[in-house]
Amino acid sequence: MATRQVALAIDIGGTKMRGALITESGDVLARDDIPTQAAKGEPAAMKRLAALLRRMNAEVPDAEPVGIGMAIAGTVDPETGLFYNPPNLPAWHDTTPSLDLGELLGLPAWVHNDASLAVLGEYVYGIGAGTKSLVMVTLGTGVGGGLVFDGHLYGGHRGYAGEIGHLVVDSAGPQCACGGRGCLEMMASGTAMARIARERLAAGEPSLVTKLVRGDLDKVSSEVLVKAEGQGDPLAGDVLRGAADYMGVGVATLRSVLDPEIIVVGGGVSRNLHIFFPRLVASAKAHAMNVDKELCPVVPTVLGDDAGLLGAAALAWQKLRG
């Protein structure tokens, strides 16, 4: 029987491990997921994951796995595969999940953190397909993203490049846990939106938000703000527009410094808000250098939650094809 070569793509988070069989052209031939059960340790999780992948392969018998790409939530050394101090998988500190899974399945394996691989996935199989360079900004609880230059993730000298959440958008802004101040994550992330709204509510501004959280300001979140904005609440709308404006400032800086072919905006918050994206683009335009220079397109992501999984496949295929 003729076979189709596939990469085994893995995306490991704190609660769920996802696996897929993905061809070089990005076709997903099978996919499934199981609970991570992180506390039971990394070796047990890799054994269950190997079993899952074997079952999936059995259901697509013409698929021939040739390598493994793994996206994982936390800091991992792509060269050695060593995973360290993962906030969401603390029991896995100092393990090598990709190597262990590769050994169980007898396949070469490569690993990178999930945020970076989401960028690579979007570049290879998503909105970036066919481009040469891409910058991605993701807006969720935090602000993340990454850089692709000439087809490859750019990690910089120490592997820290692409910390887009920590570019400074307001030099007088508040101190961030990163050690800096006024960075994008402090001004525009879901956490920042909640903080800003909470401060204004605590100062006595009237808002539907107070009712939605039943007076418990600890329950204010970007989701609540999106809901309140949808019902016409001025404070919520103001906070969300402020965040979109700062995101636009960050996009403007990325464009002036890096001139990528496209800038991709993703993440939970930006997806959920009809006013968010146009506002962000308008702010980027107002802040970006544009005299005699066309602005690079700013576009939304298309892969959504699959970006990390497809990025894991892209990593494996890049390594396999040299």
Add this chain to the structure above:
Amino acid sequence: MATRQVALAIDIGGTKMRGALITESGDVLARDDIPTQAAKGEPAAMKRLAALLRRMNAEVPDAEPVGIGMAIAGTVDPETGLFYNPPNLPAWHDTTPSLDLGELLGLPAWVHNDASLAVLGEYVYGIGAGTKSLVMVTLGTGVGGGLVFDGHLYGGHRGYAGEIGHLVVDSAGPQCACGGRGCLEMMASGTAMARIARERLAAGEPSLVTKLVRGDLDKVSSEVLVKAEGQGDPLAGDVLRGAADYMGVGVATLRSVLDPEIIVVGGGVSRNLHIFFPRLVASAKAHAMNVDKELCPVVPTVLGDDAGLLGAAALAWQKLRG
């Protein structure tokens, strides 16, 4: 007689054309300059430049020119050599100086704008020698700079990357001629310092600067501010420190996004001010992500005015060695 291969390095500005014979290891065997006489046109200038280079070569007879690298003040297409809309050399619009000089001398020739080649020069023969990636920020009348990744100037998708003067450091800052607002050039350049000082003087703040310019606020410049600061003038010191602080904000953003091996700071204003550099580094540290992450070194340039010329040589050698 044994010969030493040299690149003919050229740096063309609005008033002066400089030439040098430079070996691959960066030894300058000869150097000279002549007035540009820009209004007489590009063909006449290239003929005089060719004659200069022939004379220089005659004085170093064992130097064997193998190619030409040219740095030029203005926008030039590195692929076609076409020079267009140069503000300082208006009569040269739509000419190809590098190709013309190459033809006159029978040598292959390459060209790039002088600001980018100053970065390449600093990378190959200056403070960046031995590093893999470098970001440079230059502070003069404007703010410029450039990016070197993996040994080559990074131009981005449309050739506009490295516009470091236009990264946003204060989203509420004033409108810039670039079309954006609050960019580094509007908050920290020599021109910005003069503008900010002028506004404060016009509002009636007392300062030695008023005396130094004999009451003519049009004469306020970064040079005058440096002079006044040296004599203990509080307003001048304040403006200069403010600019250094914003430069530090820009450096912090470049570090978080790009994680280069080093960040190099150059340009006339930063050279002339003993307080400037430490203040800039302190601001960069206060604004940059640094939890669990070492900060990349921020260092001054070493090549000074020779950076463009050495960058032109570096360009020629990079092209010659493929």
